[in-house]
Amino acid sequence: MASASHAAPKAPGSLRSQLLRWLILPLVALVALNTWSLYRDALEAGDIAYDRSLLASTRALAERVAVRDGKVVADVPYVALDSFETDTLGRIYYKVTGLRGETVSGYGDLPPVPKDVPRSDLYPALVRFYHAEYNGEPVRIAALLQPVFDDSMRGIALIQVGETLDARRALSRRILVNTLLRQALMVLAVATLVWFAVRLVLRPLMDLKHEVETRPLSDLSNVDQALVHKEVRPLVAAMNSAMARMQGLIASQRRFIADASHQLRTPLAVLKTQAELALREDDPAAMRAIVRSIAGTTDSAIHLANRLLTLARIEHGAGSMQPVPVSLADVAGQVGLELAPLAVHKGIDLALDASEEDSTVQGQELLLHELVANLADNAIRYTPAGGSVQLRVRRQEGGVLLEVLDSGPGIAPEDSDKVFMPFYRAQATLEANPGGTGLGLAIVRDIAAMHGASLALGRGEDGRGLRVGVLFPAPAALKAN
16 A cells, blocks of 8 residues: 555636635635625724713703702703713613712713713813613713802712614614625625626636547547737647657557567468468478578568567657666676677677776666667677677776677768668668668667667778767756756
């Protein structure tokens, strides 16, 4: 079971849903904050309005307070508070206190003014507003200090007018309901607009999806980047690049199938002819000769099939190569040991010249072995008996150089670019080795390209034969690329 650290990443989900969520949820939070702020401001404005009305009633009472015969009196008819009472849903209480703290008129048990209540700065009057509880109900009270005097005395009377909070609470509920209703309608309207806006903005992506889905399987042409927004065009460019690589892969597969069928058709036809001859032959010696020919043709077909499979594996495995440090000198030494019997059989002097300097390159050891083996095998096959083949590995400025030199027929300058094409064979190579496949240098070219190496063909020592040089970049340069 895979560990949690290697678990598959979670799919991001719907783009439309994420856009709506990131737009509407913050909007709802901001609207809720705005609703709370508006509600507080409205309540504060309502309290100020009610306090102003309460102060007006207090002043109306204060105008009817006077001093008569050395006593504070209050002429407070009910009509003085009637106009105020008709505008409220609660009850009104009042109290007039004389100079010595005696109750002159009103409700004597009305709660007194707390000592820590400051004077209101909103009005040009000595008035204080405070909350209290009276007869089991919360009340809001205005306490006004009113100067009174006559010829015999002067002082300050206290006029208190209180009202229950029923009207204020009704106003608060009304403000809250109206605010919530307006904000909810606004959120609904904005959410609707955002939904349509997101749908409109994402329409080009839906058009792109439809355009890709309705394409024929064989249509790998580029998608028009003008179909989508500027921010999405890099994605479309990446899609076009991927389809171009897919076109190249499909073309490579088709070319491989065509080449393989063409190249295998000849040895298979020869095998069929040889088998028919063997069936008609009665002479055992002749039949043995035909069977030996069949064995040789089979070996050639196997060699061709192996080369084709190697070429296909290299072409389709470049993206999965994991480079590791590889000693090119060790690879060349191993190839020399493997091909020594073939060189001895042909009477060819096979030599290895590997410098003691570091010959490490970054690559895949199996592919590097295939590269060196193809170069060395070609050199041995095309070098006549009594010739020489030399493998050289040395470090030089810019990387590690692999050289394979032989004393064979070489390659004409006009063929130097063509010999790396699959199945192409120069005239000199056809004469030296008629049974070749023409795939060796194509395999070398692909492996070198995978490792960032450069290929060079030239004359061998003393101007004879062929020299193939493969320059591999230093490990640091390969990583930088």
